Amino acid sequence: MKKKYKGIFFDWDGTAVLSRKAPVEEIVKAMGPLLDQKVNLVIVSGTTMENIAGGKLDSYFTKEQLEHLYLGLGRGAFNYRYENGQEIVFSDMLPDRKLLSDIHRICFDIHMELLEKYGMNTDIVFSRPNYCKIDLMVENQRGDNLFMQENELDLLKDCLKKHGVEGGLQGLLDISEAAGARYGITVKPTCDAKYLEVGISSKSDNVDRILEYLEEKEGISPQECSFWGDEYVGIEEGIYGSDSFMKTGKTADGEFFDVSEVPGKRPEGVVQLGGGVERFLEFLKEQAQIE
Numbered sequence: 001m002k003k004k005y006k007g008i009f010f011d012w013d014g015t016a017v018l019s020r021k022a023p024v025e026e027i028v029k030a031m032g033p034l035l036d037q038k039v040n041l042v043i044v045s046g047t048t049m050e051n052i053a054g055g056k057l058d059s060y061f062t063k064e065q066l067e068h069l070y071l072g073l074g075r076g077a078f079n080y081r082y083e084n085g086q087e088i089v090f091s092d093m094l095p096d097r098k099l100l101s102d103i104h105r106i107c108f109d110i111h112m113e114l115l116e117k118y119g120m121n122t123d124i125v126f127s128r129p130n131y132c133k134i135d136l137m138v139e140n141q142r143g144d145n146l147f148m149q150e151n152e153l154d155l156l157k158d159c160l161k162k163h164g165v166e167g168g169l170q171g172l173l174d175i176s177e178a179a180g181a182r183y184g185i186t187v188k189p190t191c192d193a194k195y196l197e198v199g200i201s202s203k204s205d206n207v208d209r210i211l212e213y214l215e216e217k218e219g220i221s222p223q224e225c226s227f228w229g230d231e232y233v234g235i236e237e238g239i240y241g242s243d244s245f246m247k248t249g250k251t252a253d254g255e256f257f258d259v260s261e262v263p264g265k266r267p268e269g270v271v272q273l274g275g276g277v278e279r280f281l282e283f284l285k286e287q288a289q290i291e
Contacts, residue, residue, distance in 0.1 A: 007224060011229040014231065015229055039287065049087070074131075076202055076203065076204070102183045118165050169239055192231055192241055212250070227246045255271075
């Protein structure tokens with residue numbers, strides 16, 4: 001790619017690194033020269049700071065480099081920048097205690113509906129700051145590879161069909177939205193095949209807020225940005241993976257790339273490159289060579 005981007009937004013697990021426990025030396029080495037060139041690098045992930053380079057990402061960069069590093073984490077929960085080498089949350093979308101409690105109740109209601117109506121067992125992760133993760137395939141473990149695996153779409157479809165869940169994945173999203181409505185809450189459910197995630201915000205809120213900040217600070221436009229991920233693929237007609245939420249009304253004029261090998265349809269405008277983590281690292285190195 002010969003175009004030089006001023007802002008590069010990218011997912012972490014499966015795009016920048018193979019897993020949260022994988023070594024980070026290659027990715028941080030590739031990021032350094034771009035940060036030196038004042039290219040803004042933006043990590044967008046559903047996880048928390050502790051799961052990005054073991055919570056020590058800032059230790060790999062100088063104060064000057066950190067001035068151009070941003071993180072949008074927790075499905076819209078936190079947006080970070082660095083000032084004088086110190087991380088700062090410059091915007092957040094955290095629910096108050098009552099709202100978070102209601103999100104937990106909504107997810108438990110979804111769990112119980114799937115169990116009682118369809119005989120489908122699920123597990124719930126309650127520890128996220130603004131959403132819950134519902135494990136739809138408790139028997140199918142990913143191990144350290146937390147990103148979507150090639151056969152998971154078929155496994156999920158078979159699971160839903162076996163249990164008679166009407167409408168497939170869309171039916172799951174409908175169940176989630178209806179559960180939220182009973183509490184007067186508009187939830188934003190997403191699914192990466194194994195996990196149904198239910199909360200009040202998403203990666204869309206991260207990228208919109210950080211792009212807005214970069215526009216105000218440096219005059220950067222969406223056309224000067226690229227957005228990289230490994231979970232753009234369609235799970236059902238009109239329903240796409242979590243990285244598709246980086247494509248919003250505000251970011252739509254940017255350029256979008258998928259490094260996943262998983263076959264399937266992507267949102268309009270997303271280019272499937274394949275190649276996984278190695279392809280993304282190659283891109284960063286190419287960008288550092290462009291004047």
